[in-house]
Amino acid sequence: MKKRISTGTSHSNVVVGGVIGVLILTLSVVFTMQAWAKETATLAVAAVTAAPAVFDTPMNSSPIALSANKQHIWVVNPDDDSVSVIGDLDNNPHVIAKIGVGDEPQSVALGVNALDDTKYYVYVANAADNSVSIINVTASTPTSITTTPFGRPEKTIVTGAEPWNIVASPDAKRVFVANSAQDTITVIRADSRTVVGNVDLRNSICNDPDRNRVFQPRGLAVTLNNDRLYVTRFLSFTKEGGTQGADDGKEGVVCELNIPADVATLPTVAGVVKLGSQDTGFNIDANGDGTPDPTRAFPNQMQSIVIRDNQAYLPNIAASPSKPLKFNVDTQAFVNVIDNAATGTPTDASANKFINMHLGARDPEPDKTKLFFANPWAIAFTTQSGTGNAYAVSAGSDLLVKLNVDATGALSFTVDANTTRYIDLNNPEDPATADANAGKNPLGIVIRNGDTAYTMNYVSRNVSVVNLATDQVIQVIKLTDLPPAGTLAEELLVGKEMFFSSRGHFNRPAGTTASTDNRLSSEGWQNCGSCHFAGLTDAVVWQFVPGPRKSIPMNGTWSPHNPFDQRMLNYSAFFDEVEDFEINVRNVSGPGALATPIAGSVQDPQHGLIISDTGDLNSAPAVINQFALPNAGRPQQTVTLPGSNTDWPALTALKEWVRFAIRTPNGALTTEELTAGGGATAGGLSQSDVDQGRRLFFRAGCQKCHGGTKWSISNKDFAAPPDAAEIFTEAGAPNNAFGGQFLDRFLSDIGSFNLGVAGQGNDIGNNVGAVELAANGQTGLGKDHNGDGKGDGFNIPSLLAISYLPPYYHNGACETLACVLSNDEHRQSGLRQGQSDPLSSAANQAKVVTFLQSLDADTGFPVNLSVRRHDIFADPPSPIKGDSVTLGANVSLFGTKPDLANLLTDLGQAGVTVRFTVDQGTVSPAEVVVPASAFLQDFGQAVVTTTWDIPADAARRANVTVDVDPADLILEAKETDNSANRRLRLRNAPPDRTAPVVESVAISDDNANPFNDADAITQSEDV
Template sequence: MRSLRRVLGLAFGICWAAAWPAEAHAVTASIPERAPSLAGEPVTFDLTIGDAVGPVQVRWDMGDETRTEFMVDDVQQVHSYAAPGHYPVLVTVKDDVGFTSVAFVHTVHRPLVTGDAAGSTDLVYDRPNAKVYTANYENDSVSVVDTNALTKLAEVPVARGPVGVALTAQGKLWVLHRDAHALSIIDTTSLAVESEVRLPYASQPMGLAISPAGDAAYVTLMAVGKVLKLDAASGAVVAELSLGGTPRGVSVSHDGAQIYVTRFLSGDSHGEVARIDAATFQVSTRFELAADTTTEDTDQQGRGLPNYLFSVGLSPDGLFAWVPGKKDNIFRGPFRDQLALSDDNTVRPLVALLNVAEGVEDVARRIDLDDRNLPNQVVFTPLGDYAFVSVAGSALVEVRDTYTGEFVTALKETGFAPRGLALTETDRLFVHASLSRTVAVYDVADIISSHDLITKKLADIPTVAAEKLDAQVLRGKQLFFNSEDVRMSDQGYISCASCHFDGADDGRVWDFGSVGEGLRNTVSLLGRRGTGHGNVNWSGSFDEIQDADDNIRDLFGGKGFLSAEQLAVGTVATPRGDKKAGLSPELDALAAFLGSLDTHHPSPFRNPDGSLTQDGVAGRAIFKRLGCGFCHTGADGTDSAGGKLHDVGTVKASSGMRAGEPLLGIDTPTLNGVWETAPYLHDGSAPTLRDVLVTANPEDRHAFTSALSEAELGQLIAYVQQLDGTVDLEPSEGDGAGEEPSEEGLFGCSVAGGRGDRHAPLLSFALVAGLMTFGARRGRPA
């Protein structure tokens, strides 16, 4: 079936061509606009003809390969379309003088369910009051927009880190706070915060949806792998369900019977969306989004593992769920299939379509958004025939034909990092450009009616009065997200956020052999303060954030932010060479942004008051006794600032090199925040912390753990899981941790025989999928 772009091109092209003979003859023809029809049901088209000269003959092309021959006075067609779609109807009329044509698009849709589904979002539409509300994450506020006047009415201060908004049937606005791990309830008339519901400590609540049935609300807790069921009136927690993984997006079906939850970070084999039965509050289906290992890598398609599953959009016919995310090509690279990563085939955007009746993904209908980056939310037209997909990294909204999946058009100039979407009954689309601090508004009536593809932007409405981020830091974060800038990515696929959307890791191990490195595991960038810990990259190959310009050009396919003339001066073009700082305002802004990232996510493994557990306290003593603080030292838990590299038996052939030079060891990473960054080690070869200490610890070279009992090993792991930057790892005087080890001393490893410093990081550190340390905002995710 043809896409709307082709359909309208055909239809309007024919009308334009048919206009040429209009002056030569007087025959006219028209067909009253028909309302969309249901698949399988007959629809009648009546043709009106005027000013004909002699007999009139008519030929019909119904757009579904049904055509008639020219027949006299054939002015009516009753036709049934077997399948939903957008059909280009063409009617040709001729008389004794000449001819004319009528062309239009007729929409055929599936039966619709009653009511609307609900889904987590940072922008929500209040239809009765003609308002839109946005959650302003970095600025700790909620903005109120008048959808008629297209002006901001108010900005309401709220608790830290608002990430989601939802409306109850009683007109209350619920606001979900990731950083404050809380829920606020606001009266939409007075705009006063009426109450606050505390959620589990450090749980990272990320998704909020209120059931259309009005009987419950649901919240995802990404840090602890749970979903909460809340009372829809008070917000009190009614029940909890352990899903595992990193639950993020949550949606509820039109009747409130089914709940859909995305696993944001995928495992190594597939992506996942869980379907929960609302009545029993138990998982009924786990949709597996299979890794694509067979598609040929080209400039328009490629292999990859579905990851970063942001949300679920439920179609108005109740048959499909659209899941936006990305595809990570972890099957490509010199150490894997001897093919170098390219800007076309590292990460690609996807939308997966779930067949909700069959409980599986319809893999054949998976959509690859060409030349795009980070799709994250989907809303549908009332008939479900078009889907609007916000694409955060590309600063636009794509429009897709839901029946074919094909591209229709794009709403551009949304502003930076568009996320939440809302479509009103007046055919206005509201788009939250989260990093531009605006709501962009588009008139999409002609797109919805299949009349035209022209996008009509109506307004950019400011949402934030007093910006909390420093101007250079905000600019750096905008650059961090934006792949539309050809200096960042020529094809538009990759930005720094592609692997660090929330400033954390994407759970993937990349093969960077083509740029002189090796297998590199992505981990969180929070708390690093840019180069606050020392050199960056697993191999410590960059001594300033501005060195990332090398990989932007080599791996992102970008033109880079430095000119050829600048790179030709001295050793500027060389990592750890002459300084790049001060040569590019954009690179300096990125460095400022990363420098502002000075905190880690709090660990949910601690006590509810944030203190260490009993096992954590015991584990800290073991940590000191083993001398782990020799390398993981000080508040940052690293000796990286000294430029040291260590090999604890994990460097191997697949570890590659250090920017083309021999790799003698690995940079010591911080242990703060490692509770959420599995897998571990520079090549991801340790799935768990236990694997780091046991299975990936040859000859006790990493730490002398073979002498620990199971209980002690568990306590040591408990301590490491609770490290989040609030415990100083500096060894205490007199506890032996700072003493020089003997040949078979505290570390269980030899430091003699010219082997160098072999006691090294317990865990490791990566950057921009192993490329650079670009992360989230000051102490918070992106």
């Protein structure tokens, strides 16, 4: 298994100085940070003296950070593996430097030099690289920086899998890294830039009551007095007595750690703050009795935490998953609050100080569009105590939302209970925010001097500068270039925008009367990313139309190694194209069908991406369905990026982004990998357990369902639409089952219908599974309700990064992989007939869990053996009847030789059996045993031969069949490629047309009896 791990490179110092005043030297350099990051950096270098500064506020993790002397802003650029430095903040803010770092930087933290604030260290968390880059700023002015080594990081440390966030303490003595797929916090000493150690949060009280759960540390904050560290759990799990699919079934968790005075000592876990569900303030008729019912939601996707005074604030995408599933009662814009964050015992203050920002969007300010505040991701304050304002970024709606904060820390709206101010960062009608000035998908914010905000805009690759006195965008700073026009990279950026926007701005040709803005949801309420963080999952089980369904991680939609290998979609093979999710855009995120059809269509012409099949932008499509009419390639809205001349079909671009650009998170690192990268080993996996778990995984036949390069055998093997004979429903079922269409042959039944639902006789764990009811109260799909032999089971999910993507099963019945492995029926479904269960012991189950914790896109694939028609050969290639020839086949191994060797050993076999069968003559031996060593390499071939005796009276054509593993001892994801047949032409023996060769001459003396040696010459008739 290979991991992407960087180790820093040492370089000589660059010294530039002056003796009097300020000497500024502008240098353009080309530098490299690892093989994949190449940039041109322009650095303005100066030697100056300034008064020292320290951080005067609590610190929090963020993709954008302000230096202690408030002269520089550092911003990560995840798309090109760099960080940008913005300087000259008092006059003309602009990028003064750009430095390459590791793969996919997500967060940046700044240190401070107590003696000279022009010198400081910068720490960058590189999520995809499992590392932290450390940059040494050795000199700076408001308009310049210089680094040692010049233009690149000083060193790189491997801290753990997926370090998404990083924060420095206000005294800059320590740096804390949240390794989200390792469940650890790495502590770095700032004086030596070395690792003190790791705090293992998975095995702490913060992860009780079930330490088999992943913790996924994410948001970080340190109090001003440097004695407390807060860490958010990104995804929420069920509370005690809670169940999946319930509005109050889960709770958020924040872990509190005490920071000791000694920098060489690790922090200790001090306590846990649990954040329960809250009343959303929105009502809906949930039970169909005609009376609106209150709704609740639990905090989820807690990306950040910010401390102000004695409170901590947590913007998050709260979830309300129970029926009915409609935009205005499923995802909410919460800011939860913790009291006593700096002193005293921290407690959940949400009952009095929390706010659902969506409520403040119900009645917008005059002359403003009604827009809800999708995906609150970060927050910042104008003051650190007393009264002031908070500004929260709405990542989905491209808005900066203004709130009031009072002296007690309570949040409120700026106008009234229905209205709060927002600043639109992406208003195409305003030149300050249009075209290249649009701020798309803001993920971070800093406020400088209480009067100017800077937002990091991920999709548009820029920073919006906002004057907080006027609440207007006054400048936009480009961080990095957009992709070249007409390229795949540009199409993927358009697709990313469609995925992460709750609004959308589209091309508007002359004559267009339908809306070309805000089509992606109803009034900007939500986007794809609301439930699929980074294209993955929010871990919520939603009460969807076909039944309870966890948000499927979309990294397994296509194989990361084969863009033509697509999994069927949804748990019931309910869709077959990503474009089918136009149905969700219109009916879940959007307002749904029209009460009164227009031109015979109930589709709303003001929403969605697909337009009329005539190409008329002003008309809606006549029909949008699951299967009969493919949705791929239909006429649709288009988007043109700033500076481009290419109109990209928006829905196609979104599909391509899912196909090519969703990154599978890295698996947890082993202790050996952490050590090699300079990190600490606490929380690391045992390589021995990973190896043994992998072997047990294959021995148990798990690859029978979870094989192939996407670790699922669910493969779309047809061009849409599917054959009508393959489409089934549960129509006519006596239990009022949901009647939607599905493709039965992609379902696998492991007995998981109503799994973990109390009272259903299918218990597992704590019975937290969601009950099998569809959104309209009907019984959900997953069972053969109408007795036609179809409908049992669910579509097999991918295992790519499975440890990072809980819960498990369609209805969330298990929140841990340990729970999944405890399920006898599931675990034993891959065993051969008569085979004993190698995973019956808890110890072996634990080893498989360890292997799954390491599984990612770089993990070696399950073994598959194959032979194809053209792999069969004869030598000589034109066999002659009556001859003996060599008959052979090139058998292919997809996988590694050690895995195959282990499989054979576990089966008690010396090798893979290859059987040759002919219908003319005989072969000897008919079966050849091929050891794993016979394959030339991993993912290589073995040449297998035998002898073929062809009878002289054979027919003109001979059929040759080669069967690999004919007894089917080796369980594979694809069993259909183990046999191949080829017809070989047999030639007759040629006639003997060669002229005789004279070797000697004999003369006879007797015509009557020639060549008679007993005939004496004297008696010869010729004498």
